[in-house]
Amino acid sequence: MAPLQKRALYSLIIGVIFAVALILLFVAKGDVTTFDEDSGFRLIVYALWIGVPLAYLVIMNLTLRKPGQVDERDRLIMEHAPRTQFLSVLFSLMAWVIVLTEAFRDQGQVPVIYLTLIMISTLIIGTIAQSLGILIGYWRGVNNG
Amino acid sequence: MARVAKIRNRIRRLRFDHDEMTQEDLANRAGCTRQTIIALEQGKYVPSIELAFRIAKVFGVTLEEVFQYEESSQ
Numbered sequence: 001m002a003p004l005q006k007r008a009l010y011s012l013i014i015g016v017i018f019a020v021a022l023i024l025l026f027v028a029k030g031d032v033t034t035f036d037e038d039s040g041f042r043l044i045v046y047a048l049w050i051g052v053p054l055a056y057l058v059i060m061n062l063t064l065r066k067p068g069q070v071d072e073r074d075r076l077i078m079e080h081a082p083r084t085q086f087l088s089v090l091f092s093l094m095a096w097v098i099v100l101t102e103a104f105r106d107q108g109q110v111p112v113i114y115l116t117l118i119m120i121s122t123l124i125i126g127t128i129a130q131s132l133g134i135l136i137g138y139w140r141g142v143n144n145g
Numbered sequence: 146m147a148r149v150a151k152i153r154n155r156i157r158r159l160r161f162d163h164d165e166m167t168q169e170d171l172a173n174r175a176g177c178t179r180q181t182i183i184a185l186e187q188g189k190y191v192p193s194i195e196l197a198f199r200i201a202k203v204f205g206v207t208l209e210e211v212f213q214y215e216e217s218s219q
Contacts, residue, residue, distance in 0.1 A: 002180040071177040072193050073184065141189040 003069040004078070005138045011056050012131035018052045019124050036113045049120050056127050076142045081133030088129035089122055096121070153213045157186045159204045175199045 001009075022045065026032065029041055064070055096118050104110045160166045168182040175182075176199055177192075184190035185200075192200070201211045 002178055005180075068173075068178070071181050072196055073181045073190055074178065141184065 002074060002138065003066075004063055004074045004134065007059055007063045008131040008134035008138075011059055012128060012135065014052065014055065015124065015128035015131060018048065019128065022048060022120075022124070032111070032113055032117065035117075036111070045120070049123065053123055053127050056131075073142065077134055077137030080137050080142060081130050084133030084136060085126055085129040088125050088132070092121060092125045093118070147218070149217050151188075151215045151217075152191050153188065153215060154185060154211055155213075156182065156200065156211065159206070159211065163204060171200070171203060174203045 025041075025045070026035070029035070029038070034041055035045065096114075100110050100114060156171070160168070160171060168179045168186075172179045172182045175196065177196060181190060181192075181196075185192060197208055197212055201208045204211065
């Protein structure tokens with residue numbers, strides 16, 4: 001397994017664990033209104049939200065900086081990964097729009113808290129999808145030209 | 146009729162002809178990772194011109210002796 005492939009796999013596992021933990025945290029705390037009312041809970045979510053993408057960036061940068069760890073094929077795979085990222089983010093935003101429209105159609109307005117949740121989920125999905133894009137690149141293979 | 150192009154290589158053969166050079170050794174000398182050499186030998190990756198020249202230089206042969214361009218009609 002290539003060093004970048006290994007890092008992408010670790011990042012994917014960390015990202016999925018983080019996403020599941022966040023969902024479980026919300027379920028355990030009640031519903032999304034708790035996030036709005038409980039400042040302690042908000043602080044935990046913000047810390048996780050900023051911490052995990054930062055950890056991801058550190059992991060990736062450490063891999064890229066080491067000499068001989070990444071070559072032209074790895075770079076090519078990394079260049080293709082944003083396609084997966086873009087599609088994942090696009091579909092997640094579409095899902096948010098459909099779900100929120102259907103859930104709050106009667107009220108005629110969506111609670112402000114959902115803006116934060118959409119941002120958090122977009123960041124998490126973007127991070128997970130980048131790792132997934134890299135792993136798909138290794139699986140499918142890439143070519144110059 | 147569509148034309149299908151394929152680039153084949155003789156890297157595995159050349160490694161064995163050069164004192165059974167390991168993939169790791171070739172990767173270090175050509176400046177790439179062992180996984181890229183594996184992908185090249187399996188025909189799963191076509192290298193850049195630069196890497197192709199570096200690999201040929203390691204074996205001390207011309208580019209055409211390592212890589213062959215084949216075109217066929219389908």
